[in-house]
Structure formats: structure tokens, C-alpha cells
Amino acid sequence: MSAANVGIVIVSHSPDVAKGTAEMVRQMVGDEVPLAWCGGDPAGGLGTSVEAILAAIDRAWSEAGVAILVDLGGAETNSEMAVEMQPPERAGRIVVCNAPIVEGAVIAATEASGGAALEIVKRTAEELSPA
Amino acid sequence: MLDVDGRRALIETVARAVIDHADELTQLDQAIGDGDHGINMKRGLEAVLADLDGLAQKPMPEALKGIGMTLVMKVGGASGPLYGTLAMTLGKELPEPADRAALAKALAAAIEAVKARGKSDVGQKTMLDVLAPVAAALADGGDPARAAAEAAEATVPMRAVRGRASFLGDRSIGHMDPGARSSALIVAAAAAALSPEARS
Numbered sequence: 001m002s003a004a005n006v007g008i009v010i011v012s013h014s015p016d017v018a019k020g021t022a023e024m025v026r027q028m029v030g031d032e033v034p035l036a037w038c039g040g041d042p043a044g045g046l047g048t049s050v051e052a053i054l055a056a057i058d059r060a061w062s063e064a065g066v067a068i069l070v071d072l073g074g075a076e077t078n079s080e081m082a083v084e085m086q087p088p089e090r091a092g093r094i095v096v097c098n099a100p101i102v103e104g105a106v107i108a109a110t111e112a113s114g115g116a117a118l119e120i121v122k123r124t125a126e127e128l129s130p131a
Numbered sequence: 132m133l134d135v136d137g138r139r140a141l142i143e144t145v146a147r148a149v150i151d152h153a154d155e156l157t158q159l160d161q162a163i164g165d166g167d168h169g170i171n172m173k174r175g176l177e178a179v180l181a182d183l184d185g186l187a188q189k190p191m192p193e194a195l196k197g198i199g200m201t202l203v204m205k206v207g208g209a210s211g212p213l214y215g216t217l218a219m220t221l222g223k224e225l226p227e228p229a230d231r232a233a234l235a236k237a238l239a240a241a242i243e244a245v246k247a248r249g250k251s252d253v254g255q256k257t258m259l260d261v262l263a264p265v266a267a268a269l270a271d272g273g274d275p276a277r278a279a280a281e282a283a284e285a286t287v288p289m290r291a292v293r294g295r296a297s298f299l300g301d302r303s304i305g306h307m308d309p310g311a312r313s314s315a316l317i318v319a320a321a322a323a324a325l326s327p328e329a330r331s
Contacts, residue, residue: 041167041208042174042204042206043170043174046165047167049204050203050204078209078212080248081203
């Protein structure tokens, strides 16, 4: 794994969706990108948890930055909260992508594995979203 | 200015008001959301109550920041960051001691922060539709609890454009917004705990 590549974090309401998406990324892209996933609320039900997102960002942290892929509303809100809670030295190096979670994660990781900068990774994933 | 007992009573009254209505909030959320609002809020506020002694020892602005952080970490769902942002911004903006005008001003700032967090605005069938009339009532001498109850009721005919309820489109019409209801519960409980009678 190259520490120079952008890391990918997958945040779903469902641990199964998050884990399955991560498995697809690993199989299709390989081990060249730092990758972490989280899903489920703090009690283990469907939902998202800021605490779990913070931990996933730490696991996928790369000096090149981290791109987060989310599914529905609360996943985005909680991810944005987690981004704002980062220490100042990480400011501006974590982004939440407005992209479909599965396709976005695979395409973002593909881009990241080639050493693309965070902005490029984000833009490529977001090209999948309807305008 | 609230002393330790006053702060303890305020925090406990507000938390219990929401926890006691968790089933109702969940039912409202099952109608137009994902059905987890009651259980999420209950989990977050039970975590607040677990630290009630510690929170009551702090000046109100610090206590609010602590409550906000607990809600962010423990609630889950979108309501964690939204209510967490509300509490943390109130804590940041409130002077100590705070009079009614200062509270109105701090709430107005907190509402702006919630709008930014939720990328939402008044009129979209959310908690903002309760909080904004409450801030107005605080500023112009009205009754905040009454304004909150009426405003929550007024979300029934609204059409949701934010959150999960927005997927329902017109089918979101005819149900009270669960976030509006929880906000009204919080405002009513806070008003009761801060009333002169409760504190005499």
C-alpha cells in the first residue's frame, strides 16, 4: 500500500453495504489505496455514527487526503460533522463525495490507485452523479 | 443565572421530556422517515443524563457544548449532528449570565448553524420550522412553548424536501415532522424548567 495515494472511506447506514462495497473495491482495485468502511448506528442498528466515521478516517488516513463515499442523508451529515472535527493539520484534506456509494467508491479508488490528487479523485467520483 | 441545581433541573427536564416521548417520535418517523428518531434521541439523551452531575457543575455555555458533543457522538442518524450543532452553537453564543434577549440572539445564531449543517431552511418540514418561530417569540415577548407547539402542528400539511421524508414527496403531507415534534418537546420542557414558578 502506498501512503502517497488518497485514502477511501465508505460510510453506509448498513454495515453489510459498507463491507460489501469495500470488498468490491479491494477486488477491483487491489491494495494500493488505504481503505476503511463503517456502517450502523452506535447501538448496532441501521444508521451512521460520527464516532465510527472518525475511526474510519483514522484507519484510511493518508497524507494525500481521504475521500468519503456515503449513502443517504444521515451518512452525509455525520460525515461532514466528522470532517469538521478533524485536527487543524488535516484541514482541507478530507472531502465528502456527492456520488453513488458503490460506483463512487470503486471509481474513486481506481483513480486514487493511480496516484491522482484528492480533487481529481473527488471530481471523477462525482461525474457519476446526475447533473 | 442558573445555579448547579437549576442547571441540573433544566438538563434533566429536557432530556426526560424527549425520552418519555421516544415511542411517539418513532411512530412519527415511521410515517415519513426511517423510524429511528425516537430511539436515536433516547440513546443520546440517556448518555447526557449519565453525565448529569458533571454537566450541571459547568457554566451553562460549557454544559451546552458538552451536551452537543455527546449528541453528535451518541445519537446517530442525521439528528445527532443537527441537535449537536444546535447545542454547541448555543453554548458558543450564550453569554453567562444570559437574559431573554441574549437567549433569542444565541438561538438565532444556532438556527443558522443548523441550516448550514442540514443544508435546509425554514418551510421544508424540519426542526427549523419550530426553532425559527421560537426564536421570534423569544425576541418579541411571545410564549416560546406555545409558539413551538403551534409550529410543530403547522408542519403537518407541509411537504418535505429534505431528508428521507423528501423521497415520499406529496405523501409526506399529513404527518407531523418528527424533528419538529422533538424540538417542540425540548422547548416546552426548557420553558417549564426556566419558568419563575419552577425556580421559586
